[in-house]
Amino acid sequence: MIPYLDIVVRSICVYFFMVIALRIFGKKELSQLNASDIVLILLISNAVQNAMVGSDVSLEGGIVAAFSLFLINYIFKKIINKSPFLSRLVQSKPEILIHDGKIDFNVLSKLDITSDELDEVIREHGVDNYKHVKLAMLELNGSISIISGKENLRQTRHKRIHKTLGEITT
Template identity: 80%
Template sequence: MNPYIDIVIRSVCVYFFMVIAFRIFGKKELSQLNAFDIVLILLISNAVQNAMVGSNVSLEGGIIAAFSLFVINIIFKKVVSKSKFLNKLVQSKPEILIHDGKIEFKTLARLGISSDELDEAIREHGVENYKQVKLAMLEINGSISVISGNENLIQTKHKRIHKTLSDLNN
């Protein structure tokens, strides 16, 4: 077999393994990764490198592996977006973390979200206490969205902006 075709096949296999592994072992957005998650990703990338390129350590081999990963990623994303079955299989559903000021501890435990991570997400959305949260959701992209009961608070991902109703009308 052509050694470059072998690299493409190996890279595609590793790609699908990683998609399945991330689906099984949890979802987090890159901005929500902790030190343990980053170490794991770095070690996994090192572990699967040889599985993709084999004994070919040439520049061409590395470029072909990387190109294969980009191409399969584009194709897979398009196929998943068009197939309801694959979308359900690969994408998770949103999960309620807090509802009307009550934390869903079983959901947090099942998803592996610590109370510190939840508190941080709440603060990032400009809310001081979980009791002020109407709804907090773990979205399908791994981010945590928070809706508070404060009508004068426009919440963004990283900061809060106080505005009065008259400011909003102008």
């Protein structure tokens, strides 16, 4: 039983390392995975496998590690939902990008969203000018939601694509 306890402890440590790393390096990029994101996730999973199970490559060892990850994720989500402090610490908050036709360039700069990207999202939602946007928000999941117009109040959603070094922008 002690070797399996070692796997549980290692798995929990790796889980919390990944939560912290994703918070530091940005969760917003995970809202829409591109090729480099998938490669990164695959390489990280391969890199931390040995850290979790050590020399135990048995079926039981793998199941114990997987079960530990599912369990700690379940417990951690329950704790986050009950603790406003931990929720603020781990999760980002929605950010207002446009309010009543006025763009908040400080927020755009902080979030590394260019005005061209914002214009593109606005056009994709069928709005021809940012002045017609009542509210644009970067949501917790990384999507940008747009509420436009005063008479025809409508809400649309757009997943923000995070541009990486491997992508060519025009």
